[in-house]
Amino acid sequence: MTGTAAIIGGGVIGGGWAARFLLNGWDVRAFDPDPDAERKIGEVLGNARRSLPGLSDAPLPPEGRLSFHDNIASAVAGAAWIQESVPERLDLKHVTLAAIQAACAETAIIGSSTSGFRPSQLQDGAARPGQIVVAHPFNPVYLLPLIELVPTVANPPETVDAAKALLTSLGLYPLHVRQEIDAHIADRFLEAVWREALWLVRDGVATTEEIDNAIRYGFGIRWAQMGLFETYRVAGGEAGMKHFIAQFGPCLSWPWTKLMDVPELTDDLIGRIADQSDAQSGRHSIRDLERIRDNNLVAMMRALKQQDWGAGALLNAHDAALKPGAGLSGGVDKLETLDRLVLTLSRAVPLDWTDYNGHMTESRYLDAFASATDRFMELIGCDSDYIADPAGGSYFTAETHIRHLDEALAGTRIRVETQLLLGQGKKLHLFHRMYDGDRLLATGEHFLLHVSLETRRPCAPSAAIESALVRLSAAQSGLPWPEGAGAAIRKRS
Amino acid sequence: MTGTAAIIGGGVIGGGWAARFLLNGWDVRAFDPDPDAERKIGEVLGNARRSLPGLSDAPLPPEGRLSFHDNIASAVAGAAWIQESVPERLDLKHVTLAAIQAACAETAIIGSSTSGFRPSQLQDGAARPGQIVVAHPFNPVYLLPLIELVPTVANPPETVDAAKALLTSLGLYPLHVRQEIDAHIADRFLEAVWREALWLVRDGVATTEEIDNAIRYGFGIRWAQMGLFETYRVAGGEAGMKHFIAQFGPCLSWPWTKLMDVPELTDDLIGRIADQSDAQSGRHSIRDLERIRDNNLVAMMRALKQQDWGAGALLNAHDAALKPGAGLSGGVDKLETLDRLVLTLSRAVPLDWTDYNGHMTESRYLDAFASATDRFMELIGCDSDYIADPAGGSYFTAETHIRHLDEALAGTRIRVETQLLLGQGKKLHLFHRMYDGDRLLATGEHFLLHVSLETRRPCAPSAAIESALVRLSAAQSGLPWPEGAGAAIRKRS
Structure with a gap:
């Protein structure tokens, strides 16, 4: 799903929305009265380009x-989604929403990035309340999937469903908040923690750095x-959730938290926090910290992706939705047409594949070649169904010969083209x-053996796979033997 | 630093402490009156063995x-650290601490895992208050680094310093809480969030799963x-922390959180949470969830390690402390003695190197060989100082030939032995x-070229490196040419 989106209000949040839409193939029309808006959105987009595609x-x-x-009026023309981030x-x-509604399509959805207002407050007095919803994102919008x-009740169910489908197609996770409350859900937790943290700094119990460490070395990484x-x-444990909560009961009334009170934000407290934060993070510029944060988020989200869990499971689901249109060479029914090299991989080099210089590291070349081999196996019918079948099997790599000819930077769009040298x-x-x-x-030259997953010993693949290999081999028979194939590491001594 | 530790009180927390000590080379003496204690500690240890070493x-x-x-009395005999987790x-x-102090060495440190009590409460009436501190861990203790x-004032500064050094040597991060308060630091946040979450479930605003998703798809992964x-x-952004906090001021007094009140933990609310939790996670057993959690934590912490940030930076610092005793072959001054294969890698296969079957994935073999090559480069003097020197350079891999001969599971202790075939x-x-x-x-056969990092073109290395290679080559001259080296991928057609 692609189309045209309008971004009303730039800055970090609006810019993040713009990047999320653009990099998912949408055209974006932006309006922000700030003369610096173009530069600011450009900076967010620059960060997004290096982190999101990979x-x-x-x-x-x-x-x-x-x-x-x-x-x-000009920005919202033709837009199917309009995001307000003023x-x-x-x-x-209210003024912004009125101006949007005066010019936009009646079928468009207007999402507001508000963290504090309830949707009924935004809809109050609107020309068409049913087209306005809260769509509250989390910074950086181009990486974090959560949208509240x-x-x-003013929004027709079809509008809510359409909003969910559209946000999901952008790789986002729309959390449908069924009952509007102040600050939605997540910010209520942030607010509670923020207040408690202010007390700890005010009372001199902990510095900003100690509080951050108490979070990120312990429950923060659990919560991720x-x-x-x-x-x-x-x-x-095995005693169950009911038992666990019941025993938690008594301590809930212990006077641990100071959240009953609101700390007074005096100049002294503000100054103390700013000073402690400088001591903690001042050696990095904000630009550096943005890049460090994005590197960390990409690396952790890709780690979760490998585990198919949490934010990583969302990414896998999004990939699965993208794949049909991914432009890779087609399946087993199209083998006769593959009389040239087969496109088996097309992707951006992700941040976590690179070293501190931003170059793709040695082992990730093999990572990419292994993905290309997986895709090739799918192509000839050795797919997940075949591998899961007790009567099936899989191909195991026995030997690999890689020649490194040139370097690739993070974000580079790489592709792998594959030639079948032998399938017998x-x-x-x-x-x-x-x-x-x-x-x-x-280049990556790979010799694989088909193996029974029961005995873990080599054996012939299914007749269907053998036939697919014969057909592909015939189709590619006109291709020359590749330069560098079948050679040993050159004895250059 | 290794020695003997005593674990008083098993269970998930005591078992986690036991695993942390054991896997870092300490002997552990355990006491728990629970007849199931041995089984329970064994289960935690089993989880730890598959996740911590890698x-x-x-x-x-x-x-x-x-x-x-x-x-x-028997458990604490000879123990330098005694951890109480009753x-x-x-x-x-109090009873437990008295029994410990009646038998333990006066020089031992007694840490308490208490999440709620202040150390002065524990020291109250003790024979030697100065030997008791709070050392509050986070579950799973064998993975998460935070210790509060x-x-x-009863503890001599030397005791505090010794406790910090000992905990750090276990790969932990001791957060020195300078002023005792109820619930220390981290649990004050957990308590605040927990109360707010109970309100949201009680008021039907969100389910347990929606709350978890609001955390892990948004701020949770940021906080990690x-x-x-x-x-x-x-x-x-550039406006600075002072500006950011000042503008945050007004909304602190908004009545968002309900934390001023304590939710009543009725049977109805307990039942609702338990039911929602079953719907959310009931398809996984607790054992499965433990493994999933550990896989996720290891994968994310290793992702942060690659970025040298947060919990990952702690791991790198811990590795650096381990390395001198790592048993790998020595440096450039010992080349003459390396007349056999050089030990360039010794490590456990980490969870994030394995596929869903627990087998090491193809590209991680190259990951391991690349680490072995890095170690070899250090050995001949191509170390981080040389690479950072503008007049220096580095070796880039030009070709790689890997033969896969057998499989390795997560946790397997692998080693790489290296032979110099040519260095000229x-x-x-x-x-x-x-x-x-x-x-x-x-086996991994690698051809590398020394490259100037300025021109990125091949050139000769420093005279010191050339001389190191000559010396190593002479030392290894008696080794036979390895089987499989210098060969092409076998033409088996």
């Missing part, structure tokens, strides 16, 4: 077109994957070429 | 010896790497053999 193991659609407009003042939100989607309740479920009985001999455009980066 | 990129010391004892009742803690170390203040510092001018030709015990898992 998060996906499937190629994203080509980037959409970004245009800047002098007024709201400052948190209700009067300003808060409708009211399981949240609160599932974490406690595991901690509670249990033997499979493949030759991969990895390119960035016309630049040959590496 | 977290490290350096080999851990050999595992210590675990013994079970009938009484506290249930959270002050009278029980809370002393009082930067915590609260640094995250806001980045979000605040810009050329370096290495042959790695990867073993699990006597089992040859794979």
Whole structure:
């Protein structure tokens, strides 16, 4: 699903929305009265370009077109989704929403990035309340999947469903908040923790750095994957959740937290926090910290992706939705047409594949070639069904020969083209070429054996796979033997 | 630093402490009156053995010896650290601490795992208050680094310093809480969030699963790497932390959170939470969830390790402390003695190197060989100083030939032995053999070129490196040419 989106209000949040839409193939029309808006959105987009595409193991659609407009009416023309991210003042939100509704399509959905206002407050006095919802994102919007989607009874169910489908197609996770409350859900927790943290700093119990360490070395990293309740479920063990909560009861009334009071934000407290934060993080510029944060998020989200859990499971689901249109060579029914090299991989080099210089590290070349081999196996019918079948099997790599010819940077769009050198009985001999455009980066020659997963010993594959290999071999018979294939590491001494 | 530790009180927390000590080479003496204690500690230890050793990129010391004892006096004999993890009742803690102090060495440190009591409460009436501190861990203790170390004025500064050094040597991060308060630091946040979550479930605003998703798809994954203040510092942008906090002021007094009230934990609310939790996670057993959690934590912590940030930076510091005793072959001054294969890698296969079957994935063999090559480069003087020197350079891999001979499971202790085939001018030709015990898992043949990092073109290395290669080559001249080296991928057609 692609189309045209309008971004009303730039800055970090609006810019993040713009990047999320653009990199998922949408055209984006932006309006922000700030003369610096174009630069600011450009900076967010720059961060997004280096981090988002590689998060996906499937190629994203080509980037959409970004245009800047002098007024709201021009920006919203033709937009199917309009995202409002102006400052948190209700009067300003009302004026902005009125201007949007005066010009936008009646079928468009208007999402508000508000963290504090309820959707009924935004809809109050609107020309068409049913087209306005809260769609509250989390910074950085181009990486974090959570969107709190808060409708009211004024929104038709079809609008809510359409909003969910559209947000999901952007790789987002719309959390449908069924009952509007102040601050939605997540910010209620943030608010509670923030207040408690202010007390700890004010009372001199802990510095900002000590508080951050107390979070990120302990429960923070737990919450990144399981949240609160599932974490406690595991901690509670076999006795069960009911037992665990019941025993938690008494301490709830202990006067641990100071949240009954609101700390006074004096100049002294503000100054103390700012000073401590400088001592903690001042050696990094904000730009550096943004890049460090994005690197960390991409690396952790891709780690969760490998485990198919949490934010990583969302990414895998998004990849699965992207794959049909990924442009890779087609399946077993199209083998006769593959009379040239087969496209088995097309992706961006992700941040976690690179070293501190931003170059793809040695072992990730093999990672990419292994993915290309997996895709080739799918192509000839050795897919997940075949591998799961007790009567089936799989191909195991016996030997690999990689030649590194050129370097690739994070974000580079690489592709792998594959030639079948031999597919006979249990033997499979493949030759991969990895390119960035016309630049040959590496070649990977792989000899695989078909193995029974029961005995873990070599055996012939199914007749269907053997026949697929014969057909592909015939189709590719006109291709020359690749330069560098079948050779030993050159004895250059 | 290794020695003997005593664990008083088993269960998930005591078992986690036992595993942390054992896998870092300490002997552990355990006491728990529960007849199931041995089984329970064994289960935690089983989880730890599959996840902790591979977290490290350096080999851990050999595992210590675990013994079970009938009484506290026997358990604490000869222990330098005694960890108390009995249930959270002050009278029980006092009785236990008295029994420990009646038998333990006066030089031992007694840490309490209490999450709620202040150290002065524990020290109250003790024979030697100065030897008791709070050392509050986070579950799973064998993976999460945070320990809240809370002393009082009764503890001599040397005791606090010794406790910090000992905990750090276990790969833990002792957060020195300088002023004792109820619930220390982290649990004040957990308590605040927990209360707010109970309200949301009670009021039907969100289910346990929706709350977990609101955390783990948004701020949870942010907090895993930067915590609260640094995250806001980045979000605040160039305007600075002071400006950001000041603007936050007004909304602190908004009545968002309901934390002023304590929710009543009725049977109805307990039942609702338990039911929702079953719906959310009931398809996984607690054992499965433990493994899933550990896989996720290891994968994320190793992702942060690669970024050298947060919990990952702690792991790198711990590896650096382990490395001198890691048993790998020595440096450039010992080359003449390396007349056999050089030990260039010794490590456990980490969870994030394996596929869903627990087998090491293809590209991680190259990951291991690349680490072995890095170690070999250090050995001949191509170390981080040389690479950072503008007049220096580095070796880039030009070709790689891997033969996969056998499989390796998560947790397997692998080692790589390396033979120098050629080191002359810009050329370096290495042959790695990867073993699990006597089992040859794979060989890696690598041809590298020395490259100037300025021009990125091949050139000769420094005279010191050339001389090191000549010396090593002479030392290894008696080794036979390795089987499989210098060969092409076998033409088996």
